[in-house]
Amino acid sequence: MNLIIENATIITMSKKGTIKNGAIVIEHDAIIDVAKTSEIKRKYSRGYERINAENKVVTPGFVNTHQHAAMSLLRGYADDLPLQEWLEKWIWPLEKHMRSEDIYLGALLTAVESIMSGITTVNTMYHYAEKGNEAEAFAEAGLRGVIGHVCFSWRKEHDKKALEHLARNWHNAKNGLIRVSVDPHSPYTVDAEYMQELRKLTNELNEKYGSVSKPIIWHTHIAETEDEKEKIENTFNVKLEGGVFEYLDSLGVLGDDVIAAHCVALTPKDIQIMRKRNVKVSHNPVSNLKLASGISPVPQMLKNGITVSLGTDSPCSNNNTDMFYLMKTASLLHKGVSKNPTVMPAEQVLKMATINGAKALSWDMEIGSLEPGKKADLAIIDFKKPHLCPLYNEASHIVYAANPSDVETVVINGEIVMENRTLQKINIHKLMEKIEKTKECLLARLRE
Numbered sequence: 001m002n003l004i005i006e007n008a009t010i011i012t013m014s015k016k017g018t019i020k021n022g023a024i025v026i027e028h029d030a031i032i033d034v035a036k037t038s039e040i041k042r043k044y045s046r047g048y049e050r051i052n053a054e055n056k057v058v059t060p061g062f063v064n065t066h067q068h069a070a071m072s073l074l075r076g077y078a079d080d081l082p083l084q085e086w087l088e089k090w091i092w093p094l095e096k097h098m099r100s101e102d103i104y105l106g107a108l109l110t111a112v113e114s115i116m117s118g119i120t121t122v123n124t125m126y127h128y129a130e131k132g133n134e135a136e137a138f139a140e141a142g143l144r145g146v147i148g149h150v151c152f153s154w155r156k157e158h159d160k161k162a163l164e165h166l167a168r169n170w171h172n173a174k175n176g177l178i179r180v181s182v183d184p185h186s187p188y189t190v191d192a193e194y195m196q197e198l199r200k201l202t203n204e205l206n207e208k209y210g211s212v213s214k215p216i217i218w219h220t221h222i223a224e225t226e227d228e229k230e231k232i233e234n235t236f237n238v239k240l241e242g243g244v245f246e247y248l249d250s251l252g253v254l255g256d257d258v259i260a261a262h263c264v265a266l267t268p269k270d271i272q273i274m275r276k277r278n279v280k281v282s283h284n285p286v287s288n289l290k291l292a293s294g295i296s297p298v299p300q301m302l303k304n305g306i307t308v309s310l311g312t313d314s315p316c317s318n319n320n321t322d323m324f325y326l327m328k329t330a331s332l333l334h335k336g337v338s339k340n341p342t343v344m345p346a347e348q349v350l351k352m353a354t355i356n357g358a359k360a361l362s363w364d365m366e367i368g369s370l371e372p373g374k375k376a377d378l379a380i381i382d383f384k385k386p387h388l389c390p391l392y393n394e395a396s397h398i399v400y401a402a403n404p405s406d407v408e409t410v411v412i413n414g415e416i417v418m419e420n421r422t423l424q425k426i427n428i429h430k431l432m433e434k435i436e437k438t439k440e441c442l443l444a445r446l447r448e
């Protein structure tokens with residue numbers, strides 16, 4: 001599509017900063033120009049659809065760097081429990097009854113909710129099946145995503161087959177909308193030898209299906225809780241001298257293609273290792289608070305120059321995909337804990353939700369900012385609202401005052417996927433009916 005969005009305030013997240021009365025020119029899937037509306041009007045006349053974005057703010061689409069998209073089916077099924085009991089007694093038993101068509105539907109629900117919250121890219125870790133999977137759901141909704149297959153020590157052969165199929169069929173698929181990742185679940189469910197094997201496999205898959213500019217990355221949970229070190233020691237009968245990152249580094253599996261979710265329980269040496277290996281972080285404050293996992297030392301990581309992005313985690317540990325709530329929580333949490341209101345200012349948090357998210361997924365050559373040459377992934381936010389008035393600073397409103405219903409229109413890969421809050425590719429009402437039915441079937445299978 002050839003499109004001009006004009007008369008907008010544009011937060012570019014590039015060197016150009018924020019452009020008042022700006023315009024963006026999109027041809028096919030890419031941004032070809034960003035400048036003042038008057039300049040764009042002089043340069044480009046016919047052959048473009050136009051969106052008048054007066055009183056609106058255009059921001060790069062948000063990047064959610066940690067999700068388990070299909071788990072929307074379990075939203076609100078079990079809450080307020082200790083992590084292990086929550087997983088072992090509630091989540092895992094019900095998940096066992098999920099079929100691949102349920103995984104597809106759950107992921108589609110998350111895709112829809114994400115788009116409606118201004119999210120244009122989601123990094124998701126779940127069980128991959130050849131038919132009925134999260135990649136199909138994201139492609140259907142028009143959502144950009146990194147689709148992973150989660151690996152466990154107890155099913156190595158199954159994982160390796162699934163990863164090969166996933167990489168072959170989905171990496172850089174659907175006009176570059178979908179990429180894939182290798183997802184060792186965590187250091188307490190994946191043994192040392194299998195970790196190293198997965199590292200080798202990732203290199204092989206990259207040789208076959210990836211490239212330096214479009215890599216197959218690693219997505220994993222690391223140091224989510226204080227007792228993780230003990231869990232590794234007890235499960236695999238090993239002794240850890242230092243922290244969890246120190247252990248993983250000794251296996252030689254860390255690198256700049258690793259995105260580690262949570263990073264709550266870290267030693268000072270762990271932080272040094274993360275910096276040295278250029279490991280990327282997905283900070284999940286809402287999930288960490290809800291599951292009482294602890295608080296990630298984000299200000300220290302930022303001080304050390306580590307790339308920190310934001311993740312919602314699954315819709316049953318959050319329990320929604322609201323990027324605005326996530327940004328606000330991230331900012332307030334670290335101000336409160338450090339008793340310092342200057343940490344995590346709005347501009348920095350917005351950066352974490354956009355360009356840093358793109359960097360964390362090794363996708364910043366194409367997304368995360370609004371500049372010529374990048375893919376057209378953006379959200380148009382309506383600022384003509386009582387709670388966004390008066391306007392002094394756009395970033396402040398986005399982080400501290402706005403909510404998903406303020407997102408009016410969303411463009412992904414040059415395609416309008418939501419216009420004036422109407423989804424263009426999915427009938428939400430039909431989808432919600434199907435989801436309720438799926439929930440009933442799941443509960444019935446559990447009771448059988």
Ligand SMILES: [Zn+2]
Pocket residue numbers: 066067068221261313314
């Ligand atoms: Zn997770």
